[in-house]
Amino acid sequence: MNPKKRKYDVIICGGGLAGLTLARQLKVEFPQLSTLVIEKRTFPKPVATYKVGESTTEIASFYFKEDLQLSDYFKNAHFKKLGFRFILGDGRDEWTSRPEIGLSKYPPYDSLQMDRGVLENDLCEINKVSGVEIIDDTAIIDIEINEKAQDNIVKIKKDDQTFDLQCRWVIDSMGRRLFFHNKYNLTKKMETPHNAAWFRVKGRFDVEDMVNKDNATFRNHVPHKNRYYSTFHIMGQGYWVWLIPLNSGHTSIGIVTSEAYHDFSTYNTKAKAKAWLEQYEPTIAKHLENFKMEDFLRNKNYSHSATRVASIDRWACTGEAAVFADPLYSPGSNMIGYENTCIVDMLRKDLSNNLEEKHVDRLSQFIISQNEWLIDHIQGSYPYFGHQQVYTLAYLWSVVIGWSLDCPQMFNKTFLDIEVKTRLDKENANIIFALGRMKKLFLDWHKVAKNTFTFDFIDYLNIPFILDIFKRNLVPNKSLETLIEDRIHTVERLEEFAQAIFLIVVKDVMPEQLERFQEPIWLNVNAISLNPDAWDEEGLFEPKTKPRDLTIVQHQILKVIQYKDQLKEKIDLDISIF
Template sequence: MSRQSGTDSMFAGVDYDVVIAGGGLAGLCLAKQLKDEHPSLSILVCERERSPIPLSAFKVGESTVEVGAHYFAETIGLRDYLEEKHLEKLGLRYFYGGGGSGLHEEAEFGVNRFLPAKSYQLARGSMEEHLRVVVEGTGAVLTQGVKVLDIDLGEQDAAHRVTYQSDEEGSQETTVTCRWVVDATGRHRLLQRKLGLAKRYPKPHNSVWFRLEGRLDTDKAVDAGRTDWHDRIHESRWHSTNHFMFEGGWVWAIPLAPDHTSVGIVVSDDLHPVTKFNRIEKAIDFVVERVPGFDPAIRELPVLDFRVLKNYSHSSQQVFSHDRWACVGDAGVFADPYYSVGSNLIGYANSFVTEMIGRDHAETFDEGFVRYANRWFLSLAEGLTLNIQGSYAFHDNAVIMSLKTIWDYYVGWSFSDPQFYGKTYLDESASTTLSSLGAHAVSTQGTIMNLFQAWARSYRGVFDFDYIDYYDDLPTLARLFTQNLPGSETPAFGAVLTSVRDGLDRIEELAHVIFYLALEDALPERLEEIRSRGWLNVSAVSLDPERWEQDGLFAPKSRARLDEVKALEEELRSLYRTSSAVGK
């Protein structure tokens, strides 16, 4: 391997401008993004695994959602490859039951056709193998079969030193210097461990997963004679990221091209100790108990791999540094996988690093931007995980979880996602404006989460449903989704601002409706009293009437829009029927 000359680089006096420790999904995408935006950069990627990579039994993290898919397709330029080699995803799909007499009897929340913005199910082995070729085609240097032994960070303006060693017998250690070093070593987290930056979440959650050779088809879990159940979905459910929900956790089933299936178990440790499923035989039994209809197919398909991961989620005190180092992918944070946001976080972190390196070359790189980037990115990752893991105890409650998912989609599709498409998060001034605008919604997010938790503890069962299509059956949500989708050009800040304002109004109206529904189930005697008070301060909603005045529930902080609330309530109530088995 020949070293790059500093005279041909953006920065002089080093072997490489950037060394990326780790050539997985995050590291390879970063190398491609950096070379696309700054072609003169000299880049070395050090990767431990040699080609060829196992195509279907390799790494977890196959499911993408719209932001991550957009990052891979447009920012990294892989749209044609994704369309040809990977499966389009039929959205996220949820079944609430935990093991009954039949899957057709469980409430289902999903979509019946592919959404306007594409997302994909990734076969990680073939994806990363393709990226290796793409990255080398940009002129970056990719060295395989090497282990990064140490990263010696230079102080102030001094170069960093990266030491690695080949897996070939008798090989010697190699040390190179660089202006920037990026840790993309995955869960090895070389820099995070060395610098003592690791942060754990308060409650451990565990996971196991395995890949099967062949289709574990959700549609085939229900007898073909159940035509009403089969006919309500126009496409095959196999194409969805299928979640099978139960108290304390969920099982996933994800399709992989050409005909393989990824299966995983994700649980809160306090409700389901990992010893229940830490061997493949026990894991399959655990799935069969909770997903009616998967037996015997799940036992007949060959198992390609199996892995146990305890206490999977982590964060960091810091992932970006003014001293020109960064941690991306799992080397920085690992959010809860429930909403398939791992690829989103790769896109955000890699784009921050690309922005920082560009500013460094332009001599406009300052500590203020680094502090902002750390705060923004880590707040996003940690907020996602805490919000998700706060609901595991009532994952089997179809009504509350469907409303929580609707709430989360409102927040994601109308507030978070436009900031990625508009790249406003890379502009501290624009981002500060949006954050100030959304401060009330952010405070309401925690309040609504507390409301869901309290409602689950006192749930009586006034409502139920069979199937909700979160796109076709929710026109307001569908409008928020489509109006924020990116076009051929990055939207101007004014357009993003207008759309976000619209979304924040709809979020506030949704909070009113969710509060009404919670009261009707848990405190029906107080519902009309609350309605009579009109517009509320939704950051103070709760199921504790003694706190309503004290918390300022009846002191709203925004313009009343009761007609809009009424219309949205009609929209949401049409999704549910009143149960005749209240309290049973």
């Protein structure tokens, strides 16, 4: 079908996840606007063996269900996710001897496992029914951006015919074609390449089937035997392997690595990927023999950032056409939610004639900072993937940071209002610098860790202060007053958690230093480090905040680990060991 008109309010170039969700959001927000989506491929797209972007967090889930008003659709058409699950330790060890971090039951707020083919086909239909015009089999050839007051021009080609279409706003959602990146030289590439290869198998690739049915300990950790619905991260140094269930009756399996540890050429074909799994994750490789690999795709050096993702000249990028950090913790769809919501906000202001360049620049910068923080935070942790002690505490720290600082942004759209954002950032001040300190702490720790503690299984939502952070921060429609109150409360827990982690690390690698910590312990989290010579000079013992009781958070964390030398019992009785 050719375009019905020659002029639209918005033309969305690329009908993948980012473009189709933006079209839906625009329809929900501004039913009167004319929107055209142009997609190169043909609908319906293949089911299961199509794209990655299958696992979501609570942030993306909130965006999909609430902002797109598709709650019933997602409840019925895609799997509810049993949280993130991590298998640590050495891939060559007996599977059940490897430590596991994951949920025992569904969390209070759901996230999703999505089949991308099913989702894009359904979104196409949902959009069409609501009045969005979508033309497939049509390629964008060029986009001309004109002076502020004039329309932009989109040049398209369909069935050997070319058309020039006019629009007020034009969106690049063409994924890795990176149209505006190339046009305006916007791309920032990352220093160390990170790569991935993935495939789908038909059927249920369920780790429960890899374990002896009589293994009661393993079964009891997840009593409903539904681990399958988690996003699995099977981790080793410099790599992780994902397992994601798809509602089309397939399982998605992917290998993700840092080039610093694993040369991409060692797993970039179907045969090599199998051999790679045999070498690093033999239990997975063995179980894979029962399945047929239905496709094989890969992506070399997948991360990128940008110098700009939106302009006052009424163009913007969303999805991978804007930025992409890393698949760990599934932030891709979160970013789509943020990007689309920024675009909708710019349009809203444009419609009421009060869109200012500084607002566009600020939102553009928000997306870029968010992405670069993710790259730095996630890719900085590849060196200690699989390390039982270091990765465990680093993950608990990361997930708590995500729920504390990221979730309220999406659940309450705090990033759109500079005054709200600045007000909340003020409350973060005490912890923001500590994020860098904690990142370095984990990196330094893994080089010298003595691995003095262990555990079989940690359900991170069974840790009361973490559950409290989850429940407190994943709540929409808050007043500014409540947002501030919750932020203060949350940042206090983070400050306590950082100290509790630090003390565990010190006890692990330099227990002789513990005598320097006087009861009741209260430290300056901005001076945390594994360099005891710098502690005095950097003010570790001169806290900037009023001391609080650290032992509540400390006890809760110590409860989920066991010291190998049986010291834990003593610590439980006498926390003053610190």
